Amino acid sequence: MREPAGFRASPPRDFDGSFAWSPRTISSRAAADLSALGFTSWEGAHVYAGPGDRYVINDNNGDLFSFRRTSGNWGGYVQSRPGDSDTVEVALGAVLPTDFLFLGPVSAVDQANGYRLSLTQAPPAYGSDISQGRRAAWYSLAFLMRSAAALFLDVGRQELLAGIHPGPHPDGPVAYAFLADALENGAGFSTHLGSPQVIADYMQAVHAYLDKLRQTEHAAICTSSCPLCLRDYSNMAYHSLLDWRLAGDLLTVLSRGPASSSTDRARQSLNSLKQICNGTLLGGDLPGLALTSRSGPHAVVAKHPLHMCEQGLVSGDLQPALDAALEHTQDASRIIVADWFTLEKSPIQILDQLQALRA
């Protein structure tokens, strides 16, 4: 990545009335040495806060930009032309010192409840364990913390940025939800929120904000996220991932409470698949589908995104549906386990796996 020291415009021309506009999809990434930040713990979470560097990167959608050194006497770089040698392929960015708050799990796995809080996982216990909703849970928690922080501090949401950051942990890398001050050099907000004196009050405010979102006037109209809760113009790139209920479940687990069992949502997430593949619910009302094709029986079991179905640990909540699925298939490798978030948002992934089983 190169950070431009300055810019120079082309020779002036008359405005012709057209200009290119694209929505902001540049992502903010955090680079911080967690061990250099202030540490405090809160319930089932580790909290780090203090100054760090924020990277704002435009990598041209992964293609990078191609520049060549200008032949002019001002010493800069200009866009390269086809056939140029000596080109440099770079992402453009800015490194901005600011204040951060990182919140991550005390442990990557909650053994007692069968939840995984990290984004890596062990091989599946059955045919597959599709858990893409976990990433969405961490993004959603970060933006829930941002909305609640704005109210708690009585500042605009645009004063804070949010995202997730893969950080080191004794259990292997885990995800941290982070907040950062939008102002260059920081306004001190994130450091204040993550300080030992404030963190408990702030997290209580996050819970209180969540309680407000659960009230019918919001909950009845917002199935995943809306401008009233987590969405705004600045996080447009993440809108499809944001779900305040999922954020609430992750927050509850980090607060050492049990996540909602969400069996109804799991069952409903199978509706479209049930119609497309002509399946029937396992055991009449379990969150799983019994399917049959020419190649034989198979099954899809829906779970909460935090639930584990891995070699070594299968969440106890899943066992009734898994047992019924095994009775139907008689073969563990013919059982697809997927979280309701993935089933709702991109059922095509599950259909692809079914196609592979049917081949």
Ligand SMILES: [Zn+2]
């Ligand atoms: Zn909403």
